[in-house]
Structure formats: C-alpha cells, structure tokens
Amino acid sequence: MRKKLIGYVDAQFAHLPKSAQMRDLHDEILLNTLDRYDEEIAAGADEESAYRTAAESIGDLDELIEPLAPKNGSTLRKVIAIALYVCAVIPVIAGTAFGNTGAIIGVCLMFVICATATYLLLTANTTPKTRRLKQLRALGIALYIVCVVPVIALAELLPGDVGETLGVCLMFLTAAAATGLVVYSVSNAEKAQKAAAATPAAEEKEPSNAVRGLLIAAYWIAAAALFSLLGNHIGWPYAWIVFPIAGAAFSAISGIHNRSVKKIAAGLLWIAVSVCYLLLTVKTGAWYATWLLFPIGAALNGILSGIFSLKTGGKKE
Amino acid sequence: MSITADLIRGHTETIILAQLLQHDSYGYEINKAVRQISGNRFELKEATLYTAFKRMEEAGQITSYWGGELTGARRRYYCITDAGRKYYNAQLALWEEAKSILDKLIETEG
DSSP states (O other): OHHHHHHHHHHHHTTSOOOHHHHHHHHHHHHHHHHHHHHHHHTTOOHHHHHHHHHHTTOOGGGGTTTTSTTTTHHHHHHHHHHHHHHTHHHHHHHHTTHHHHHHHHHHHHHHHHHHHHHHHHTSSOOTTTHHHHHHHHHHHHHHHHTTHHHHHHHHHSOHHHHHHHHHHHHHHHHHHHHHHHHHHHHHHHHHHHHHHSOTTOOOOOHHHHHHHHHHHHHHHHHHHHHHHHHHHHOHHHHTTHHHHHHHHHHHHHHHHHTOHHHHHHHHHHHHHHHHHHHHHHHHOOHHHHTTHHHHHHHHHHHHHHHHHHHHHHHHO | OHHHHHHHHTTHHHHHHHHHHHSOEEHHHHHHHHHHHTTTSOOOOHHHHHHHHHHHHHTTSEEEEEEOGGGTSOEEEEEEOHHHHHHHHHHHHHHHHHHHHHHHHHOOOO
C-alpha cells in the first residue's frame, strides 16, 4: 500500500515542471503523505482508509504553479494567431504576381500560416495538466489544415499523374497522423477527466473504455473511407472537409454522451461552418477567401462559450 | 463543514504564522498541530500549505532552512521574520474586529 501511495504522489507531480525546487517539494510532500499514512495506521485505521486519507491530504498541486502558469503568454499567442490569420492572404496576393507557380506557392504558404495560427490559438489557454494533450490535439488539427498542401504543391511541381498521386498519398499520411493525434488526445483527455473526478482509491478498471476506444477508431476509419470516396467524386481539394466535419460531429456526439450542451452546440457550429465553407467554395470557387469562415467560426465559438459561462456563472450565484 | 473550511482557509497564512511564532517548524508538524488544535475538524491540504509557504517566503514573512537530519529525513524548516510578526499582529487585529462585528450582527439577544 505504501508503494501504491508513492506511485500516487509521483502521478500527482508527473505533469508539473521538473525544477530542483519542485523535486524538493515532491520529496517533502511524499514524506508527509507517507507519515500521514503511518499515523493513520498507528491510530488503528485499515490500510484502505489510511491510503485514502493520506492521498486526499495532498489536495490539488496545480495550486503550486497556477498563479504564474496559465496566463503565460496566452494573450500574446492569441494576438499573434489573429495577426497570422490576417496576414495569411499576403503570400497568395504576392505570389499571383509571379504567375501560376507563384500563386500555388502562395496558397501553400497560406495553409501553413493558417495551420500555425490555429495551433497557437488552440494552445493559448492551457493549464499544466492539460498542456501536453492540448498541444497534441492542436498539432493534429494543424496537420489537417496543411494536409492539402502536398496535393496542391506536387500536382503543380511534378509533371503528370506522378505529382498528383504522390500528393494524395502524402495527404493521406498527414491526415492519418492528424487523426491519430486527435483521437489520442481526446481519449486521454476524457481519461484524465475521469481520473480527476474519481476518488484516489477508486482505481477500478472500466470495461466500457475499450469499447469506446474501438468505436472511436471505427468512427475515424469510416471518416477516412468517406474522405477517399468523396475525393474520387468531388475532388481531393474539397474532400478533406470531411475531417473537420467529422471532428465537429465527434465533439457533438461526446457532448450528448457527457450531457454537455456547450459541446453539442460547438460541434453543431463547426459542422455548419464546414458545410458553409464547402458550399461556398464549390459555388464561388473563391477558396482563397472562403477559408475566412473558419476564423469567423472560431470567433462565434468564443462568443458561444462566453454566453455559456455567463449562464452557468449566473446559476451558481 | 465546507463553509467553515472556506472561512478558515481564508486565514491560512495567519494560522501558519501563529504556529511559527512558537518555534521554527516544518510542513508536516505545522499541519499536525493544526489538526490537533482543531480537534481533527480542520486540516490544510499539502498543496495549500506549500503554496502558502511559497507566497509568504516571497513576501518576506518567513525564511526557510534545511534541518532535521537527525531523524533521517530532510525537512525544510520555516522561521518567522519581523515582517511576518507584523503581518500576524495586523491580521489578528483585523480578525478580532471582524469577529466582534459578526458576533453583534449575527447573534440575537436572549
């Protein structure tokens, strides 16, 4: 049981910065927790309840770093991200001056800039606990955005079908990597949430987790299949929209599962944005402008979550 | 209980300083004393305790040093400073005042 307690303390520190100061703190809190356990045992408690009392006496260690951590550069990140979104069209406009190839390079740069901006925006608000998972998820989403780049670039740069085929293959690989990252981060975030909600002693295994994992995997494989099907019919440059839609639908479904109206609303919003984007792009062909729908969607999402937090805040009072 | 705990937690630093006024001490000993004095009705979480230490050290109310090698475990001892004593006295006076006002406001006669 002491070993289990040591493991528990280690786990509480796992996501905290590894400074010398933090190591000292870890050692001392570990010592205190073990002393507390021994004290409970000496007072006649059974091992299980002594473990629980000792583990609960630790509290939330994020308190130790919270005052300085979350705001670190979060505003700066948002400002840079928005500036990048705005500037993303510059390479397109500049590239057009150098003919077709220039325009293609410009478009590719635009996607890369948008992906960078999206990454910055999605990782702007993180706490030490959620940072790694949020970074992975943001990286996945950024990869979705850049996955069209090889298709556009290689089709232009390499002669004939070779470039196109290679580009599509690369796009598939990128999208697969992105899917892997998003699925991993989403399923781990849910796990972490559950672990935080459960009492330290209740580390029971959950059979439904494996089933859920399989369902999630099947869902994304279906999305990838739909993507390749659509790619053949309406063209690859449009088919990737399947992934943002699938991601939004995933969020909505998990919202239904968790009874979170906010998640459902956000999911529906992103589905609407993606569909609007697709329709507008196909109709007008102005894909260099229609992507603006996504930053607009992000702004709407911000407003939405603001309204929700106002509502829940109001209920509490 | 939770309202009481919240009310007490607002005075974490004063509680710690009250212990350090008597003698230099380390985290576990301070928390054990808090538990015993409150009759096991209140205790500080480790996270709260060490966050308070950090804040108070930065504010110059306490200093710390390594000690306790005799027992085999390395403990960081905390020591109250003059600024800490001043802060404690000010907080104590504020609490006395708040308590007397609250007593009058909440308690009914008879």
